[in-house]
Amino acid sequence: MKNVIITGGSSGIGAATATMLIEKGHRVHLMGRNQNNLSALQKELGDLCTYTVGDVRNIEDCQTTFDDAKKNMGHVDVLINNAGLGIFDPLKEAKLHDWHEMVDTNIKGVLNMIHLSLGELIERKGHVINLGSVASHNVFANSGIYCATKHAVLAISESLKVEHGKHIRITTLCPGAVNTPFIHVTKNEELLKEYVPNFEKGLDPKDIAAQMVYAIEAPAGVNISEIIIRPGV
Numbered sequence: 178m179k180n181v182i183i184t185g186g187s188s189g190i191g192a193a194t195a196t197m198l199i200e201k202g203h204r205v206h207l208m209g210r211n212q213n214n215l216s217a218l219q220k221e222l223g224d225l226c227t228y229t230v231g232d233v234r235n236i237e238d239c240q241t242t243f244d245d246a247k248k249n250m251g252h253v254d255v256l257i258n259n260a261g262l263g264i265f266d267p268l269k270e271a272k273l274h275d276w277h278e279m280v281d282t283n284i285k286g287v288l289n290m291i292h293l294s295l296g297e298l299i300e301r302k303g304h305v306i307n308l309g310s311v312a313s314h315n316v317f318a319n320s321g322i323y324c325a326t327k328h329a330v331l332a333i334s335e336s337l338k339v340e341h342g343k344h345i346r347i348t349t350l351c352p353g354a355v356n357t358p359f360i361h362v363t364k365n366e367e368l369l370k371e372y373v374p375n376f377e378k379g380l381d382p383k384d385i386a387a388q389m390v391y392a393i394e395a396p397a398g399v400n401i402s403e404i405i406i407r408p409g410v
Contacts, residue, residue: 178202178203178204179203179304179393180203180253180255181206181253181255182205182207182243182253182257183208183259184258184260184290185233185259186207186209186218187209187215188209188214188358189355189357190259190308190352191207191209191257191259191260192382193381193383193385193386194257194382194385194386195207195226197383197386197390198389198393199222199223201390201394203393204226205222205226206226206245206246206250207226207227207229208231208239208242209230209260215228227245227249227250229246233258233286233289233290234282236289239289239293243290243293253298253303254298254303255298255303256291256294256303256305256306257306258286258291258305258306258308258330261286261326262278262279262283262359263359264279264323264363264364265319265320265323265360265363265368266319266365267319268322270365275322276322279323279326280322283326284333287307287330291305295341295345299341299345302344303346304346304392305337305345306347306348306350306389307330307333307334308330308349308350309327309330309351309403310324310327310351311405311407312324312327312328313327314405327351331349331403334349334403338402347400347402348402348404349404350385350392350403351403351405352384352405352406352407353380353407353408354376354378354380355381355382356376357376360372380406384406388404
């Protein structure tokens with residue numbers, strides 16, 4: 178049994194991953210901003226699931242989450258940095274606030290949780306899973322800053338591997354389009370008309386959850402450093 182923290186745990190990939198991990202007998206502590214969703218999910222999943230309401234952009238919320246996780250589970254074996262968002266717009270039309278929100282969530286939120294948990298994970302020979310994207314490797318029109326944040330996530334993972342690859346496992350999971358509410362944070366109506374159908378035809382969150390479980394349950398001595406997964410035919 179592994180004890181796992183999942184950020185962005187109230188819906189989508191985070192909720193699907195929590196469900197699959199608990200089905201496999203692991204324990205999960207969720208962090209998310211939607212208390213109603215978290216409460217409903219905890220009731221559905223039972224005693225192996227606990228949660229903290231919080232925002233990864235807020236260091237105090239991250240500290241509370243880590244403290245609650247240790248209190249409820251005893252220790253932490255795996256950190257899944259799943260929380261993230263993308264706000265798509267042409268660069269010239271984009272709002273600076275949206276750029277800052279993506280940087281604060283997708284990069285600083287990841288760093289907040291890693292900084293708090295790295296000592297514990299090294300001590301326990303644990304595992305960090307960062308949710309990247311195909312945008313960790315490519316740059317697309319109308320999503321340049323989002324792509325930059327996901328490039329940063331991959332670089333953070335690689336830096337962990339360089340310095341601590343002998344002490345912890347590090348995995349970057351890079352999906353293509355996934356059918357979650359992710360795309361609806363975008364406010365550009367013209368882009369939504371184009372993008373929403375593509376996301377609706379995308380991967381199921383359970384597809385991503387299965388890869389999370391696969392990486393976590395890899396045999397001793399095996400580190401799955403990166404998984405790229407795209408919608409197929």
